[in-house]
Amino acid sequence: MHSNILEKNIPFWLDKHLDFLNEFSLLYKTRPIKNNKGGMLFTHMFYFYLILKNLKPELIIESGVYKGQSTWLIENTLPNSKIISIDIDLNKREYISKKSEYRSLDFKYNEFKNLPNNTLVFFDDHVNHIERIKQSNFFGIKHIILEDNYPTSEGDFQTLKQISNSLNFNHKPGFLSLIKTYYQFTNIIIKKIFLSKYNSDIDLNNINQRIRDAFYNKETSRYLNDLFETYYEFPPLINNNHNNKTCKKPILQETPENILEFSNELLDYNFITYIKLK
Ligand SMILES: C[S@@+](CC[C@H](N)C(=O)[O-])C[C@H]1O[C@@H](n2cnc3c(N)ncnc32)[C@H](O)[C@@H]1O
Structure with missing residues (x-):
């Protein structure tokens, strides 16, 4: 079932996973929300941190704020960058950033003017990945992170990876x-x-x-392949709850001492993916 048909042009910094693990874990200990069930946990936050540290985007747009943990991460990793945080329900926030510009209209209805070239959009809103990629392309945003890029119907919306496995999502x-x-x-x-x-x-x-529900035909993955300069799915940090056939090999054999306290969170892995459009 595991398909890598879209994986390509992985920048060297994306593969240097462990360089930032220690400094990230020190920052993560100070996170404002200790129980973020339903939101981002250690592994996704770590990979998001890795991308932020390397790309250093001047503007980060996040769609899907929930309690606000990812907003906190962006703010504390890149204090000089601008942040736009979108959620159709901003009432769930427990951490509210003084720096971020909050919006409640769906990403596609927003106006984004004078976007810096290295703008990064982070989608953690459970909205159809294919539509989000098309919308980002329309706005001229090249750097995209997709959370929850599940390979099978285990997610609750159409993901990119499902398309590469020829699966049209049927919501129940x-x-x-x-x-x-x-x-x-x-x-x-x-x-x-x-x-x-x-x-x-x-x-x-x-x-x-x-x-x-979502419907795409076989041409869709070809169209997307042409649009992508880079497609990279991060591997799990350690063994997790997923079937080994659907995900990459974990990069760690054992949990290092300095992140042992996050062992429970490490079981949670959701195929977080970085894409760069041409
Ligand atoms: C998984 S949570 C986000 C977790 C968050 N990034 C974190 O740091 O833990 C998903 C959020 O997406 C929001 N959402 C649902 N539909 C949305 C949409 N169309 N646009 C933006 N946010 C949306 C939900 O209200 C929910 O707060």
Whole structure:
């Protein structure tokens, strides 16, 4: 099942995984949110740190803030960079950065003017990866990080890796979630009937993100291959909960002493991927 068809042109710094492990673990000990279940844990935070340290983007756009752990990481790794933090529900924040510019409109509806060439966009919002790549390309953003790039249906949305395994994501929302979606959709129709000025686009986009079925054909992975200068999926740091066939070999045989306290978090691995567009 494991497909690497898109992996290419890996910059030398991406493979130097362990150079930053110690300094990262010292920073990670000071993180503001100790229980970040549902958000980023040690391995993803470490690889994000590695990318930030090497690329040093002047602007980082993050989509998917949740409690705010990734915002804290960006702010503390690159204190001189600008940050735009997007989440359609900013109420879950526990760490609020004084530096970041928060926005609640979906990435695709934003205006991004005068973007620096090395702008990095970080997607951790469970929105279709293919759409996010197309939108980044539209904005002229070359550096992209994709969280949760699962190879099979174990994620809850269409990922890039699924496309490279010829898998169209078929979402199975729970019964209550479907009823809520039905209620929201009915509301849209009623507003369309009675409110002549009502524009349903954002609400319909929300509906689309509640039922996340996706359809692509075989040409899609070819199109993406042509668009990518680099595709690199980070390996797990250590053995984890995934089937070995679906992910790379871990880079560590044993957990080093200095990160032993994060052993539980190390089990969590989600195929975090870095892409550079041409
Ligand atoms: C996995 S969490 C993000 C974790 C976070 N990066 C961290 O540091 O732990 C996913 C977040 O994406 C948000 N989200 C869902 N749809 C979104 C969208 N269309 N745009 C931006 N954020 C979205 C959710 O509200 C949720 O807070």
